[in-house]
Amino acid sequence: MQLKGSCSCQAVRFQVESAQPYPFNLCYCSICRKTAGSGGYAINLGARADTFEVQGREHLRIYQAVIDGETSSVQRHFCGQCGSAVWIDDDRWPDLVHPFASAIDTPLPKPPERSHMMLNSKAPWVELRAEPGDVCFEEYPDESLAEWHERHGLTS
């Protein structure tokens, strides 16, 4: 499906084709929750880099976290005017772009089940609300965004 998204102040707008639009993957890592998830986690979607169109690129800033002394390959794009987290890029997966679900204006489909990842970094005050069928991971999940969509018959 086509996704349209924007930052809060609308200086940055984008559209992209996504085959992984279900917001099922909750990441509790300290970087996600500090930069994009005051509820304790952030959610990224999977979308096709070759269809990605951006307006207002000049307003973008990029944050690459330093983890154990090494700069992460994950490029966290945010609006320099309003601070909204908008998407993640990673050189390891150049065909993909990962918009934050919070930046999407198109109504997203509700996921039938969720994944909870990086729970070893979860803030102590955050209640893990796993429903029956949800899967939980101390670190990275054992399936990709695409594999999750395939397992649930939600490929487009």
Ligand SMILES: [Zn+2]
């Ligand atoms: Zn903005």
